Amino acid sequence: MIKIGTSACVLGEKVRFDGGHKRSSFVASHISEYYQLVPFCPEVGIGMSVPRPAIQLREINDEIRLVDSKTGSSDYSDKMANYFERQQCSLEPLDGYILAGKSPSCGMERIKIHNEEGRLLHRDGRGMFAEALIRNFPDLPVEEDGRLNDKGIRESFFTRVEAYALFRKLV
Numbered sequence: 001m002i003k004i005g006t007s008a009c010v011l012g013e014k015v016r017f018d019g020g021h022k023r024s025s026f027v028a029s030h031i032s033e034y035y036q037l038v039p040f041c042p043e044v045g046i047g048m049s050v051p052r053p054a055i056q057l058r059e060i061n062d063e064i065r066l067v068d069s070k071t072g073s074s075d076y077s078d079k080m081a082n083y084f085e086r087q088q089c090s091l092e093p094l095d096g097y098i099l100a101g102k103s104p105s106c107g108m109e110r111i112k113i114h115n116e117e118g119r120l121l122h123r124d125g126r127g128m129f130a131e132a133l134i135r136n137f138p139d140l141p142v143e144e145d146g147r148l149n150d151k152g153i154r155e156s157f158f159t160r161v162e163a164y165a166l167f168r169k170l171v
């Protein structure tokens with residue numbers, strides 16, 4: 001069966017910073033009938049608890065860093081980079097990813113970037129895990145759960161997933 005990595009909160013797992021989830025019934029109930037969804041949570045993966053302090057992306061010395069939203073004094077960027085490496089080694093190869101939107105870890109687009117003091121600079125960033133995924137695997141199909149409500153985006157995504165899986169079998 002084709003395997004798609006999926007943000008655990010989208011599947012209803014209570015792993016968010018506030019102890020909640022962001023279950024998408026379309027993904028959790030419908031898509032799971034056709035594909036094996038492999039849950040992962042980068043923030044729990046780097047050892048953060050549930051619940052936990054909120055984190056955000058800040059531009060510090062021309063670098064995007066993942067820090068706690070309140071004081072900015074705890075920096076999780078290196079742990080997130082390590083988690084990405086470990087995740088790629090430990091999971092069987094996946095044929096696509098469905099990521100939760102609006103997250104400084106998983107969000108694919110329109111993620112808030114703050115300055116060193118935590119003031120909003122713009123909303124054109126990408127979550128730190130999503131950035132590593134897309135940069136290292138530019139051909140891998142990746143989508144946000146909310147965007148799959150759009151029929152055109154949905155069809156394009158699953159066509160790419162099927163093609164990616166077929167390609168992997170052939171090489």
Ligand code: SF4
Pocket residue numbers: 007008009010015016017040041042043044100103105106107
């Ligand atoms: Fe975990 Fe990503 Fe969901 Fe945040 S958005 S709770 S990091 S799976």
